[in-house]
Amino acid sequence: MTHNNFKIREIQPEDNPKIAEVIRKILIEFGVPKVGTAYADKILDTLYEAYDTEYAIYYVIEKEGEIFGGAGVKQLDNFEGNVCELQKMYFLPEARGIGLGSKMMETCLKKAKEFGFEQCYLETLPYMEDARKLYRKVGFVDLDGPMGDTGHYSCNLWMLKNL
Secondary structure, eight states: OEETTEEEEEOOGGGHHHHHHHHHHHHHHTTOOSSSSGGGOGGGGGHHHHTOSTTOEEEEEEETTEEEEEEEEEEOTTOOSSEEEEEEEEEOGGGSSSSHHHHHHHHHHHHHHHHTOSEEEEEEOTTOHHHHHHHHHTTOEEOSSOOSOOSOTTOOEEEEEEO
16 A cells, blocks of 8 residues: 555564664654653564464555554453554654555554454553544544553553444
8 A cells, every 4th residue: 555655564574673763763752751651662673573463463654665654453462352452553754644644544443353353442642642633533432541451551541443
């Protein structure tokens, strides 16, 4: 899928160091706490392996061999039920504001539905306002508290969508 020469595709093993660097760069840009968020996740360096499992997928945004962001879906941790989590959706500034977020959401949610999930959950932070606008636009609603246990205790906004 191409958009302004940006392409959304499944992650490959050789993307690991690039996507890890991109995500950490974005987290620093937003000034997120380095503990209790994705910044500290050990799996950031091995995302290909982390999603190389049943009912999980991670997509990257690529342009001319460079990685500009990504997002994935996976079974919600420590939760009984047919719920996936939208995870690690981060875009570098160059990939923002051009409709890629909507495309990525569409791609992830379609795949989640194909996997047979009934709902999609996500956690975010208050100052990621643009992301929250996008989530609401595609039908995510705010929750009063977290579901499951992702370990991201610094993420204090939770949203859910029926698939």
